Amino acid sequence: MVSINDLELKADRLSVIDMHTAGEPVRIYDATLLGLPGETILEKRRAMGERFDHLRRAMMLEPRGHADMYGAILVPPSDPAYDAAVLFTHVSGYSTMCGHATVALGRLLYDQARLQGRSQTRFTLECPCGPVAIEVTPDADPAAAPSVRFESVESFALSLDDSLELEGFGHVQFDVGYGGAFYAILPSSRLGLDFHQTPLEQLVDAAGKLVAELRATRSFRHPQEPDLSFLYGAILTDGDHVTPGQLTHNLCWFGEAQIDRSPTGSGVSARLAVAHARGQIAPGDSIAFAGASGQAFDGAVARPTERGVIAAVSGRAYYMARSELILETQDPFAQGFMLPARFGDFLSA
Known part of the structure; x- marks a missing residue:
């Protein structure tokens, strides 16, 4: 079988990690090197919607996503005191806070720290609604997912x-x-x-x-x-x-x-x-x-x-996949699509 990596495709590629918390999906994309403008997290949120919303659409909408897809886009924090910053996304736009995604990101930050030889269990995540404190507690069973607790904004x-x-x-x-x-x-x-x-x-x-x-x-x-x-x-x-x-x-x-x-x-x-x-x-x-x-x-x-x-709020998150989404330049659905309310909507598009 030919490896897709051997093909010379004219396409954008998005590396993502798929996780779930209590069955709710969260697709995580690291956009820290995207060059997103804005000094505050809310300015970055607006810029993402105005300049890079095609990436949200590609990750959330069909055929790469689905009607109930959810995502987390990592962006540079506005303050070096924060461990990470995130924009929460879904099929119709951007939300200001998301607990299940925060739990997943807490586990991801904890695992990244472990891979770097650090035993960090406390993190501050900058969210559009404000900074959220996260604490990770490893399970007694090393094969089990850790418990992630966060204290939200007021x-x-x-x-x-x-x-x-x-x-x-x-x-x-x-x-x-x-x-x-x-x-x-x-x-x-x-x-x-x-x-x-x-x-x-x-x-x-x-x-x-x-x-x-x-x-x-x-x-x-x-x-x-x-x-x-x-x-x-x-x-x-x-x-x-x-x-x-x-x-x-x-x-x-x-x-x-x-x-x-x-x-x-x-x-x-x-x-x-x-x-x-x-x-x-x-x-x-x-x-x-x-x-x-x-x-x-x-x-x-x-x-x-x-x-x-x-x-x-406390919960546990689990890994599902690590993958690369491919957005071929000639793909009519490179930016995704949503099912129409009626077939006649195709005629007016």
Whole structure:
């Protein structure tokens, strides 16, 4: 068989590492040598979208990615005190915080340090929402993935017991929490849906309708940074209370109808902030959160803040592949594509 390396292809090549955390994928691309302009991480985020978005599209969209793909693009930190800096990506753009990707990057940074002969277990990751502290704890079994714990940026409840009229569902009450991104949070029962028995497709559809209505009718303002002032998604839960020591489930709808297989680290942080605001949990209380894959993250309030809490989230990430994506210059899908809503969309393209 001919090796693809023997072929003289006119193509760009992107070396990537594929990992997953609780079943949610993260494709990691090192863009530190890309020459991305910007002094701050948010300036780099804007520059990535304006000048190099074709790389995101190639990595996230079909045929190299898929509708629920997720990615992490490493860029130079804006401060030498940070160990690494990252832009979080998905099929429809860029997010401001991602817990499952942070867990994966924590393991990657830890393993890179080991390969360099260093025993570093604490890292600071610069994210678009701010710096995030990571601590890696090796497992007693050397063959097992280490546990990665991160303390996120300040999480808080933006509003409690908000409500709106949602077509097909009537009067719906919800909370809005911030955990590096804003989420509408509510038990699925408030939409008339049994969390454990309703077909997943119906839960997804209901969450999407709620997000669409909120994005069209409400504003979500971050107290410091306009670039963080948008509703990222919705989290449907299996109940309106969390109880320390007991497992709780949630379904996270984010971006443009992506469903997180993991419990969603930023979503767990937002849920912890809301639960703390309601007096349901205290600092140090531990709660297990499971997402669509059934694999759980451990979440806790590390400490309260003036506006909310610093949430701590723990999980484990696993390697899946190391590969080189090839973008041939004549490939019509070198920058990826998305399935159309209808075949007629091809006629107007």
